[in-house]
Amino acid sequence: MAVRIQQALNHHDKERVYRFRYTVLDPDFVPEQTEIDHERGLIFDSHDEHAAIFYAQKGPDIVGSIRVITDLPQQLSEQGMNLYQCHELITRLQPHQTSVTDMFVLDPKVRGQTLVSLLWSAAYQFLLTSRSDANITLVGPGMFGLYHRLGYRFYGQPVRHASGLNFTPMVLTTRDYQYLLEIMSPFAMNLCYEEDDDGRIANLLTQNLSLFENRAYVPPLDLGTFWATFADVYARSTHKRSNLFDNRSPNEIATILKHSILKTLSPAEALLLERSTKTTIGIVIRGCLGHGVVSDFGHHWYNLFREGDTFVIMNGQVDSQTNIVALEDSQVAILSPNFATEIKSDDPVLAARLSMSTLAIIQQFIAEMEEGSVDVENETIAIQL
Structure with missing residues (x-):
């Protein structure tokens, strides 16, 4: 209609x-x-x-x-x-x-x-x-x-x-x-x-x-x-994604950041993630990041992560043309591959809670990937974010 x-x-x-x-x-x-x-x-x-x-x-x-x-x-x-x-x-x-x-x-x-x-x-x-x-x-x-x-x-x-x-x-x-x-x-x-x-x-x-x-x-x-x-x-x-910082105290957030790599990006600067067999988890501290294909013909986003979002990049989602690019001045925290084990030595309770939260975020991310399209005026178009 x-x-x-x-x-x-x-x-x-x-x-x-x-x-x-x-x-x-x-x-x-x-x-x-x-x-x-x-x-x-x-x-x-x-x-x-x-x-x-x-x-x-x-x-x-x-x-x-x-x-x-x-x-x-x-x-x-x-x-x-x-x-x-x-x-x-x-x-x-x-x-x-x-x-x-x-x-x-x-x-x-x-x-x-x-x-x-x-x-x-x-x-x-x-x-x-x-x-x-x-x-x-x-x-x-x-x-x-x-x-x-x-x-x-x-x-x-x-x-x-x-x-x-x-x-x-x-x-x-x-x-x-x-x-x-x-x-x-x-x-x-x-x-x-x-x-x-x-x-x-x-x-x-x-x-x-x-x-x-x-x-x-x-x-x-x-x-x-x-x-x-x-x-x-x-x-x-209007739809807030799950965030590893949700309901965390300042001390707990400081512990998470301690076991993260902080990166500051200018507009159009790529995060340059390396291909890995592991899942990459990051938190957007400020700004906005686009995940998609970067080429001379333009950028096409599969997903977009705003301030406060926790994002998940799985094996195979990053290659020579696909990466995460800042749409504005941004700062992002990339969690260490073994963050749960490392945090456990500082705060075992926080490590256990983060493990459960991370699993829920990954499941949410997979569900979003499986949706794949939205219905608009009886037409189905691929989400290019």
């Missing part, structure tokens, strides 16, 4: 989208601006009132949504202005030139490159027609490289979200055609050179915002792989 993208133009549709977000999002991400309009009998987020909301509908069900808030000083709360760190940004531009994109939400059962690309394309087209020259969004760990590929760049300090994760504000200079074309952003297909702002907004931000990043690392993915990766990484952000 085909997915249709529509804009929520009345209060009834906006409430339907709100209820969809409420059922899908983690409770920590549910907006605090919830209000009840007794006269109209509606439950809504006050930011929805004047925002442009696009939603994907499959049959009778909503399966995805994205929201764009324009005219920030009037339509965004003071708390939101502080969260997005956009006071200085607005002083450098006209208020009507700035906007925020948020509430990008997908039904975890229906995801894939088509759904994601259609929602983002609708939002971007709205940014063009509304003449919003700078669009702001908050990006969590593991998604930076993918948002870089869309055209977003850092401009503010990381902020602590209620969920406990750090999110970083990023800005898209909407009509910077040459830059979008240079990084092969999918948005470049919606823009023509006649609308190019000649980098004017980017230059203005470079001159006035010390943290604005004029250039960024962009993953070299073809568009199909990019959108599939974007969809799957986002879905995984």
Whole structure:
């Protein structure tokens, strides 16, 4: 069944989208601006009132949504202005030139490159027609490289979200055609050179915002792989993998790290694991790593590991072309091949618990490998992560 993208133009549709977000999002991400309009009998987020909301509908069900808030000083709360760190940004531009994109939400059962690309394309087209020259969004760990590929760049300090994760504000200079074309952003297909702002907004931000990043690392993915990766990484952000650090005390974590090899990787740097008959177990301390084929024609990911994930690489999953590559500045701890035996001398109880946790993680990893595909609009596509 085909997915249709529509804009929520009345209060009834906006409430339907709100209820969809409420059922899908983690409770920590549910907006605090919830209000009840007794006269109209509606439950809504006050930011929805004047925002442009696009939603994907499959049959009778909503399966995805994205929201764009324009005219920030009037339509965004003071708390939101502080969260997005956009006071200085607005002083450098006209208020009507700035906007925020948020509430990008997908039904975890229906995801894939088509759904994601259609929602983002609708939002971007709205940014063009509304003449919003700078669009702001908050990006969590593991998604930076993918948002870089869309055209977003850092401009503010990381902020602590209620969920406990750090999110970083990023800005898209909407009509910077040459830059979008240079990084092969999918948005470049919606823009023509006649609308190019000649980098004017980017230059203005470079001159006035010390943290604005004029250039960024962009993953070299073809568009199909990019959108599939974007969809799957986002879905995984709501599904926390088992982690060997879970429920460990600081002393226990220090013991695990003592028997690990710490590696710091720059964007696009490979971990360079050697082929082995043993299973390699690693923990992503920070950043994001992709496991897949690395070639001159692009990178194709079989799996992707975010901050906090414990990953398992088995014999045969690493060869001359297949490796683990950093998508952003990352640090990873590789456990010693005999870590359980080594840790046993320091903490026998921890060693026993780690052995059981490791077995569970390997079983989870094998189960994920056996899934192999996701159903998207009656089509089956291989997960390229």
